[in-house]
Amino acid sequence: MTELDTVIHAPARLRVVSTLAALPPGDEIVFPKLQKLLDMTAGNLSTHVRKLEDAGYVRVAKAHAGRKPVTYLALTTEGRRAFEDYTATLTALLKGTGA
Known part of the structure; x- marks a missing residue:
């Protein structure tokens, strides 16, 4: 049986990965919008994004809009593949077929 990806x-x-996976490949979302969608504190979201970034699942791009810093988040190709594998494994487990 294949294990679920603990990351x-x-x-x-x-919640972060599934929200980012709903975006078309290559699209990104600004940090505050994701924070609002998920109803998470900035610190909590940052901690989880860092873990996903360290795993290579999320790309974080920092820029400026005028003088204001902006953080963009996107699912990487590796992250999208990991999420697809995760959902396939979970589906198999729920059907009782293992994976």
Whole structure:
């Protein structure tokens, strides 16, 4: 039986990854919008994003809009593949077929 990806499996990170996976490949979202969508504190979201970034699942790009710093988040190709594998494994487990 294949194990669920523990990086994604944590509830908060699963919410982050599934939200980013809903974006078309290559699209990104600004940090405050994701924070509002998930109803998470900035610190909590930052912690989980860092873990996903360290795993290579999320790309973080920092820029400026005028003088204001902006952080863009996107799912990487590796992150999208990991999420697809995660959902396939979870589906198999729920069907009782293992994986």
